[in-house]
Amino acid sequence: MLKKKFSFKKLGFIAILACTIMAVKPYLAKAYTSDLGNGTYQNPVMYADYPDNSVIKVGSTYYMACSSISYMPGLPILKSQDLVNWEICSYAFDRIDTGMSGIDKTHADAYNLVGGKNVYANGCWAPSLKYHNGTFYATFASLDLGKTFVCTKTGDMGFGGWTFTAISGIGYAHDADLFFDTDGRVYLINGGCNVTELTSDCKSVKPRGINQKIFDGGNTHDGNRIFKKNGYYYILSTPQKDGSSQRIEKAWRSRSLTGPYEQTIILDDGANHQVCVVDDGSYNWAMLFEDKGAVGRIPKLAPVTWINNWPMIGINGVGKVPLIYNKPSAGNGIKSPGTDDDFSAQGYVLSQWQWNHNPDNSKWTTSERPGWLRLKTSYAPDLLQARNTLTQRIQGPTSSGYVKLDATNIKPGQIAGLSAFHSKYGYIAVRNDNGTKKLVQYNVTGTESSVNLINNTVYLKVAADCNAQTAKFYYSYNGNTWTPLGSTLKMDFFYKLWFVGYRFALFNYTTASDTSGYADFDYFKFSPTIAGAKIH
Template sequence: MTTRLHHLALLMLTIGTTLLFSSQPVKAQHEKAHNPIIYADVPDMSIIRVGNNYYMSSTTMHMSPGLPIMKSTDLVNWKIIGYAYDTLGSMDELKLTNGRNTYGRGSWASSLRYHNGMYYVTTFSQTTGKTYIYSTKDIENGSWKSVEFKPMMHDHSLFFDDDGKAYLVYGSGKIKLVELNSDLTGIVSGSEQVIIENASLPTSPTGTDVGLPAEGSQLFKIKGRYYLFNITWPAGGQRSVVIHRADKITGPWEGKTGLQDKGVAQGGLIDMPDGRWFAYLFRDNGAVGRIPYLVPVKWENGWPVTGEDGKVPMDLDLPANQSIAPGIVASDEFSRSLHDAALPLVWQWNHQPDNRLWSLKTRKGFLRLTTGDLDTSFLQARNTLTQRTFGPTSSALTSIDVSGMKDGDFAGLCLLQKDFGWVGVKVNGKNKTLVMVNASGGNPEEVAHITLNKNTVYLKADCNFTDRKDIAEFYYSLDGKSWQHIGTSLKMKYTLPHFMGYRFGLFNYATKEAGGYADFDYFRISGDLTQHLSSYQP
């Protein structure tokens, strides 16, 4: 690992700073793919194949726009091509208004399907208590039609059967089935039934050591037989794949343990045009989040057998991983032509933004974030613009003009999670101070402050997720060349209240007077974008 990183460092120095912080793809140095497929937070995947193209949906919960849709032609290299929705609703919780939020909720595990020339993706929300079904004829360029109804169906799987009927399979521990009406706008009255009384039994045979009950349902029909994938987490054990099969959708169902290795679990099955099968799954990997894996599948006696001798292989007989930039993450100079999208798809807002208060046009070549409300804390600040962090190491760099900030304003570069950290500028009267705030202990502390006599400052955050170190450091520069460390190390922790890997973010919020603004000149990422993991030992 040390030798490899040394060579990589020399290469990056040769390329130079400009290319280092570029979002252009870098040619992979592996001939074959390796796990994880994406070393970033892409949980609860649902994948379909239509012809030679693969499409994937995932979970981003309280982020907006939501329910990302991704595309691949090889199952390994993915890019975001759109989102199923811009907003879920107008509740305070979704907008970070009136002191409310929906961290860790929003929308959860989705189900992506293709049926009779139409694409469907469904999700559910604890925040609104509803189930959502989105549909489009053109998954790459079309708009999504939305229907919603109550109740929410936890971790459901949308399923179209051969007889034309549509179902949702859902639940936790006890797996249920409901039939949808013909236009998918609601549930057929009286159709709900339990199809598996305790789906956790294959990994918890006594029924008393269940731990996390079976959930994350994904249902498939292959050669006339039904297959249901779930995740369990038996007490004292590790996250596991449970597979059930049946000849009828209503059962009886028989189940077995599908995989118990490295905690890689929750997902489903996908086939390739050449006849090969894989299971797509994810792994909880500390502060970077839940990261996708592919596991080979062979069929034996009518069962999908996952892994190689029951283990998750690190190398795969698939095309090599390329850079996750610009498909999943990307640098942004904030320069726009008339035909450019306002924001690349890699960006998401923390909760729903107030679109009146951000602009890429007011000052050409800059992202302007203007305050519109008074906030009591960083986590209640609207219009924080975010991207995923990624592993094993990643960095983000920005330059900010603070001349438009007002008394009581805070603006800068953050790492967003419950135990957040940020470096930036605060204004007190006419005085500007460069500060680092560290919330590693659960409560934010201003651990460093330096008088700032300039209007432009450069900020940087470095993340190290190698071997789950989960440490971040913050830096500043007054000239963009000479960098100084500021504050203390941020010990990043994946917490359930946020239920998401750490994200880089740009923010500006007011505590005394609205109307101040901060101008961000660019956002540049660097790091192990091609995920060189030849020495990675999980």
């Protein structure tokens, strides 16, 4: 059972999150927006890493679930009134740890970054979000745990109140989609393509229920989605195109769940794939994503044109995603996930943040020094094994983030700062070398530049160009005049390595034995530009 407590210590806080965000200081900077303000939108709908989209409509509100891989809290859920403007409104779980649905310590150690283990490419893959008889169901599979989970929440969507259960009788169900049929029966449809009938509570495989392969979708049958319209069962998936790395989207249909099925290609448009036709009663819209390099996998919206009972993607069913098109509805104004945080809320940080793995809640606080995030020190051999690295998505096409850091209590061996975070990361930080504090810019390729720190209050900045796939690093002693340091990071993204894009990340760890130090961050500020001199 998932407690009604967030990894940010107090999940009850987020019931007032909207008010908190509105109260943030005037420096709050807006990210990229898809809404053009004239009844049209441009793709992508968010220029940030929100992949494996599963979208439903409940009442007048759309909800979208996305993969979270290793990041905690996990399985983010966003809401929208128009499929264009999205805000984070929930996470289905706050951590994955020992004792949760039979998870043992050996597997949990990887989620806690213990013993050199990690789950950077594992964790929560390709969730499915459904709503049935007053309950939300979010399912996902974890290859490293060998389990498929269902998270449920009854009543209104919001933070907290989710249960967390491993589905009994089934192991890892690849990119599975949950499906409630009109006759009351419920199924998982997963890669291959297989159908497995579940009990009505979705917590176990139904004895003597349907459990069979219904057609051969091949080994690359990703992003499975199922819906029913006009007497047809439709199953969508993304196989490779002609054995290449490029993907296409196929639809299979049948009058019977178990087949026989016929198929056609509904989308053939470069790196755009994994279509979810939105269950809004009309099935005239589709959410999908594009592999976009360092920024990650970015969600896009396209109309669905029904041709001969096939859901063809794009204007007039051309199989392409439009650059600009009419919004599905008027909506209620420009919305986007948060960016800035002044850490003024005691006991938590805002919902755009996720820890790199399960946090150690004894090692961070916003209460000991009100208005500051204090990251306490733990040992780690390098940044990737450091716990309590606090991240939010880098955004395209360009974005910058900077922090104000108080380095007074950084002890010998300790390093704290701001990273362009990924497997091939770079950072700018303060490091204490045997009592001498230095500003250090480091890239994981091994390049390092440093200068002596002349003031314990310092500003650190990362500027990311997602088109050029580069990040640059700067420091300042007044927050206005910036000095570049070190070399440009080539943000090299290979999706099978981590399956997620680059992030801004605040971190603190030590390679020495003294763990008494800490780093204080006054705020994080975001800008959609990469101006070298200022961020405002």
